[in-house]
Amino acid sequence: MPKPSKPSKPLIPSSPSEADYLANVAAAEPLPAIGDRDPIALFERWLAEAVKAEPNDANAMTLATVDADGMPDARMVLLKGVDASGFAFFTNFESAKGRELLAHPKAALVFHWKSLRRQVRVRGEVSPVSDAEADAYWATRARSAQIGAWASEQSRDLPDRLAFERRIAEMALKFGVGAVPRPSRWSGFRVSPTTMEFWRDRPFRLHERLVFDRAGESWSARRLYP
Secondary structure, X not given: OOOOOOOOOOOOOOOOOXXXXXXXXXXXXXXXXXXXXXXXXXXXXXXXXXXXXXXXXXXXXXXXXXXXOOOEEEEEEEOOEEEOOEEEEEEEOOOHHHHHHHHXXXXXXXXXXXXXXXXXXXXXXXEEOOHHHXXXXXXXXXXXXXXXXXXXXXXXXXXXXXXXXXXXXHHHHHHOOOOOOOOOOXXXXXXXXXXXXXXXXXXXXXXXXXXXXXXXXXXXXXXXXX
């Protein structure tokens, strides 16, 4: 007789027990006091800790946009710069996200650092980076990535993988061994935050949430119930 199959492990984990909460919550410093009103500096401290703790891509973030019909769209991209002016990333302006951001220049970002049990949400206005900034970042990319950017009709229909490989070969032949210039369609965006929310895990889902709201060049801070 065939042996009875073992029950499969459920795809969705069960809710944590009290012991799980106490054992797994991150042993990190609490969120700063309301009087600390520099969210960019706080973000940079958290990102530095995430770089040490996350197995890869600590700078990965969810980018949320809307299309022409107001339907939301989201995908993972990599943060490539952060300072007082905002959060910068690079892409093909003719991609879905590029077209959506040029038509509706507002976006939301989410950083989730699982190893630290922390999350940062950002909402704000979007603007293209300067040509000089795009050129500077383009120059840091591997040559194969530069050729791939020329070859890819990002977000367009691809008949088969071979068609893409042919375009890569064509671009490699076109540029030979010389420098690969930046395509005019390839640049970057900066999300200038109007709101930033910092979240950290606490036992029994009594999480901490600290929100910063921008007014001109200054920030105000408030706490939220979890």
